[in-house]
Structure formats: C-alpha cells, structure tokens
Amino acid sequence: MKIDWASLGSVFGVSLVVTVGLVALFTLGIAGLSRRERATAQGGSATLAVTGAYVCFAACAAAVAYGISLIVA
Amino acid sequence: MENFSLILAIVVVTALAFDFTNGFHDTANAMATTISTGALKPKVAVAMSAVLNLVGAFLSVEVANTISKGLVDESGIRPEVIFAALVGAILWNLLTWLVGLPSSSSHALMGGLIGATIASAGSGAVHGDVLVTKVLIPAVAAPIVAGVAALLATRLSYTLGRKADGKAAAKGYRTGQIASAGLVSLAHGTNDAQKTMGIITLALVAGGAVAPDSDPPTWVILSAGLAIALGTYLGGWRIIRTMGKGLTDLQPQQGFAAQTSAATVILASSHLGFSLSTTHAVSGSVMGAGLGRKGGVVRWSTATRMFVAWGLTLPAAALVGALAETVTGLGDWGTAAVAVFLIASSAAIWKLSRREVIDHHNVNAADEPEPAGVVTQAIAAVTPPPAGTVAEGLTATIPAPPATAQSTEPAAGPAAV
Numbered sequence: 001m002k003i004d005w006a007s008l009g010s011v012f013g014v015s016l017v018v019t020v021g022l023v024a025l026f027t028l029g030i031a032g033l034s035r036r037e038r039a040t041a042q043g044g045s046a047t048l049a050v051t052g053a054y055v056c057f058a059a060c061a062a063a064v065a066y067g068i069s070l071i072v073a
Numbered sequence: 074m075e076n077f078s079l080i081l082a083i084v085v086v087t088a089l090a091f092d093f094t095n096g097f098h099d100t101a102n103a104m105a106t107t108i109s110t111g112a113l114k115p116k117v118a119v120a121m122s123a124v125l126n127l128v129g130a131f132l133s134v135e136v137a138n139t140i141s142k143g144l145v146d147e148s149g150i151r152p153e154v155i156f157a158a159l160v161g162a163i164l165w166n167l168l169t170w171l172v173g174l175p176s177s178s179s180h181a182l183m184g185g186l187i188g189a190t191i192a193s194a195g196s197g198a199v200h201g202d203v204l205v206t207k208v209l210i211p212a213v214a215a216p217i218v219a220g221v222a223a224l225l226a227t228r229l230s231y232t233l234g235r236k237a238d239g240k241a242a243a244k245g246y247r248t249g250q251i252a253s254a255g256l257v258s259l260a261h262g263t264n265d266a267q268k269t270m271g272i273i274t275l276a277l278v279a280g281g282a283v284a285p286d287s288d289p290p291t292w293v294i295l296s297a298g299l300a301i302a303l304g305t306y307l308g309g310w311r312i313i314r315t316m317g318k319g320l321t322d323l324q325p326q327q328g329f330a331a332q333t334s335a336a337t338v339i340l341a342s343s344h345l346g347f348s349l350s351t352t353h354a355v356s357g358s359v360m361g362a363g364l365g366r367k368g369g370v371v372r373w374s375t376a377t378r379m380f381v382a383w384g385l386t387l388p389a390a391a392l393v394g395a396l397a398e399t400v401t402g403l404g405d406w407g408t409a410a411v412a413v414f415l416i417a418s419s420a421a422i423w424k425l426s427r428r429e430v431i432d433h434h435n436v437n438a439a440d441e442p443e444p445a446g447v448v449t450q451a452i453a454a455v456t457p458p459p460a461g462t463v464a465e466g467l468t469a470t471i472p473a474p475p476a477t478a479q480s481t482e483p484a485a486g487p488a489a490v
Contacts, residue, residue, distance in 0.1 A: 004206065007345050008214055014341045016222045019334040023226035026249050026329070027233040033241035060249075067256050070340050071263055072132050 022063055029056030081280040083412060084152045085273055087159040089300040092269035094166040095178040096126065096304020099265060101312040102175070102335070102355040103258040106328035106362075108436060109317025112250040115308070115433035121251075122258040123306035129262020130298030134270065134288055153401040153408060154189045155276045160415050161185030161394030165386060167422045173311035173319070173431070174382040177350040182268060183208060184390030191391070192398035212383060215338065215349035216357025223334035223358035227365025230326045246325035253332035258305075260339050261351055266301040270294055310431045316356065318437060319375045321363025331355075331362035353383065 032046075032053025039046040103125075104118040113121065162178070162185040169176040187204070234242070270289040277283045283290065289297075317323065323331065335351075335358040342349040356379060363371045400407040 008210070011338070011342045011345050011349070012214075012218045012221075014345065015218050015334070015338045016225065018341065019222040019226045019330075019337045020229060022333050022337070023230050023330050024233060026245070026333075027230045027326075030242045030245035031234055031236055033245060034236060034239050037239045037241045060252075064252055064256065067336065067340050068259065070344055071129070071256075071259050 018063070022060060025056045026060050029053040029060070032056065078152075078280060080152045080156070080408065081276060081282060083408070084156045084159070084276040084280075087156055087163070087412075087415070088269050088273045088276065089296055091159045091163050091166070091178075091182070091272075092266065092297050092300035093304040094163055094170070095265050095269070096123075096301040097307050097309040098166050098170055098175075098178050098304075098312060099261055099351060100305045100308050101316040102351045103254050103261060104308075105313045105316035105355070106323055106332050106359065107250050107254045108313055110246075110250065110323050110325045110328040111437075112247045112254075112325065112328065115310075115313075115436050118254070119306050119308040119433075121255065123302040125255055125258035126262035126266060126305050127298045127302040129259045129264075130266035130270075130294065130301060132259075132263050134267065134294070150190075150275070150279045151193070152276050152280045154193045154398055155186075155272060155279065156408065157189035157192070157398035157401055157411065158182065158185035158394045159272070160397040160411055161188055161390040161392070163415065164393050164418060165390040167419055169382055169386075170309050170311055171422050171426055172378075172382075173315045174379050175312050175316050175352050175356055176379070176382045176386045177212070177352045178265065179268065179350055180208065180212070180383070180386040181390040182272070184387035185394035187387070188391030188394030188396075189398040192395040193402070208387060211342075211349045212353055215342070215353035216360070218342075218349070218357070219334050219338040219354040220357035220361030220364075222338065223331045223361030224365040226330040226334055227327050227362045230330050231366060234326060243325065246329050249329045250325065250332055253329065253336045256336040257332065257339065257351070257355070260336070260343070262298070262301065264343070264351070266297050269297040269301070273297065308433065310433060310436045311426070314431055314436050314438075315375060315379070316359060319372060320356070320359050320379075321369060321371045323359070323362060324366065327362035327366055327369070330365065331358040334358040334361065 030053070032049040035049040036046045036053075039049075100119055100122055103122045104113070107113045108115050108118050112118075159182075162181040165176070165181040165184070166178055270293050273293045274283070274287070274289045277290075277293075278285050278287075321327075335355040338349060338354045338358070339351055342354075356376075360371045360376060363369045397411045400411050
C-alpha cells in the first residue's frame, strides 16, 4: 500500500496558503471600504484605502476566475 | 444492438433517483453557510445552487469517464450489480437525511458498489489498498485540511477586519460568501452529476446498449444534470440546518472563511490528484471557522454524530448493496422484490420526515436553547442507522410483500426520538 503523502502534503499546503491569502486579501479590501465609509461620514476621503481595496478585490476576482477555469478544464 | 431491457431501464431510473438524493443531500455543502449567515434567502440560495449544478453537469465528462472507463472491470459487471449498489447508496442517503447528518454521497455510492461486487464476485474483486488510499485517508484528511485552513483564515479575518464594520463590510462579506458558495456548487455539479452519468453509462455498457469506452450519451448528461439540479433545488433542509446552525454559530466573516476554505480545498485536491470529499471538506471548514472566532464553539455532540455517520457510510451502504445483490441474484422476482423494497422504504422515510417538517421556513430556527434535548437526540439518532440497515437487510431477503410490511420498522427507530 502506497499513500501518496507528497500530493496530500501539497493539497494541504496549497489549500492553506490560498485560503488564508484570499481571506486576508478580501478582509483588507473590506477594511479599506469601511474606512472610506467612515471617511465620507466625516466629510473626508480615503483615496489610498479605496484604491488598495479595489486592488485586493481584483486579486480575489482573479482567483475566482482561475477557480472557474480549473473546474471547466 | 438495441436491447434496452427492462433491467437496464430500472437501473437508469434508480441511478437518476440516486442523483436526486445526491443533489438534496449536498445542497448543504454549498449553501448551508450562506443561508445561516443570511447572505442569501434560503430559496434563492438553493435555486442558485441548482442552476450552477446544472451548468456544472454540462462542463465536462471527465469524471464520468473515469467511472465508466476503468474503475470497475466492465466485462464482468451485470446491470443487477449496479442496481444493488444504487439501492444501498440511496437508502443510506435517505437515512442520513432523515436524521439530518451530512455524509458523503460518493462514499455511499462506493460502499454500495463494493458490497454488491463482493456479493457478486467475491471479496477478491475489491482492492483493499485502493480502499484505504482512495477512501479512508481522504475522509480523514479532508476535514483536517479544510478545518485548519478555515481556522487560520477566520483568525486572520477577525484580526485584519477589526476596523471593518458598517454597511460596506456587511455587503462585502455577503458578496464574498455568495461567490465562494457558487464555486462550490459548480465544482459539485461537475463532480457529482458526472458520477451518476458514469454509473448510467457503465450500466448501458454492461447491458450492451452502448459500445464500451464510449462517452455518455447526451440524454444521459441532460437527465443526470436535471436530476441533481432538482434535488438541489428541493433542498435537504435538514442537513442544511445541521451544517449551518447545528455544528456552530456562524457570523458572516466565518461563513466567508469557511466557504473559501472549502472551495479551495475541493479545487486544489481534485487538481493535485488527491480527491477529497466535498461533504467532509465543508464540514471540516465549518468547524474550523467555528473554532477560529474568539468565544466560538463547536457542538461536539453534533460533530460526533456526524463522524459516526461518516464511519458507517461505507460499510452500511456496502451491506445493503451486498444483500440487495444477493436477492437480485435469485432471479427476476428477486430484482422486483428489491425494487419494491427500495420504493417502500423510501416512502416510509419520507413519511417519517413529515412528522417534523424542516423546510426553508424554519431552516435557520434551530437555535441553541435546548442543549439537553440535543444530547438525547444525538444518542437516539446515532443508534438507529446501523440498526435500520441491518433490519433492512433482513427484510430484503424475504420476498416482496413482507418486505413492504417490515420496511417501516427500521425507520421506526429515528421516529421514536
């Protein structure tokens, strides 16, 4: 009996990194948007935070697109 | 060779019935967190999942082909064996649904196939080491991998998102959850609808209706996709409730982390060649997300019931499959007896489920007020499934009429709860 530890390990590693990375990116994006919400409430603006947020979301969207391409392929 | 025999027709119908139970059993995987955190209304969630499952069914036939070409030796298999396997899988799916426990439909199917094959061709026909590497290890690994990933992701999300609040955050988490739940649904459609296509194609090959090594015919793809989508839309609300509310209480951040982890694990595993069960991955990630929040709790009594169900899935489905195969081996009346038995026990289980209806109205209603009741229910609910399957086996060896009469008995166990 041969257990394929290598592929199990890579599944574990990839899943861990991708999940944590994606959630972190997404949370940062949301934090950026919340900052804008607070800033507008006080009459200011938060251009940097908003730009950062959209970069984060774009990265997440790319990951989703990659996921779909994996499913379709 | 247009000998589309009666037994073949029965197998196809049974396979579609299995596909249907698979759909409503696994809606929870994609949508339980989305429903319990309120990201989507229950009906909208299951509708979306159903559509994506249907779409997924049409995307490729790769999984179907691995089943119909090579998993089992096509030359030696008779349609009756497949029928017996499906009977085992369907009954186990229905029983776990009745007690509201998520369990792997793939394991049920594999268990049924293994049992029926053993009964038909002897134990030499099953490869023990394949069983360990393809079934046991993934079953243990999936919840751990998904759970650890979800736990860390949840921690991080709460740390990074301390200042994330207000409308923007709520809307953001909602969108994120919907996207990751959609991915899980799509992946599920490509995987599980295709398992049924593979089974039907296998049966058609075994019955001589199509040439060996052919792709699934279009009507097979269409009907399998529709069956799983219909099952998904009707929704296994019992399982959704367990997964979304029973295991732990999820906030939007947790729901997002859990669903992202599940989607990642499912995609990573199927593309790195170490296939993990969707159900196990999602359950693990929900528990991980539960543990990841400060003050979050996992209800271990519910989790334990679920683990017991996982452990029993394969042997229980195998047992039913083996007995069904033995009975069908007795001749055409045996096959008829098994068919009648399957219909009767399915009807009995459905009838029992009506005593305590769970649907989209009360799917989120299971709050924590009565821990004592939960524990007693857990104890009561863990015992019936094995007892039920054994009793079914006994009745299955008896010709049709008594089987119908007694088939209400195994189901009477859970009802006593």
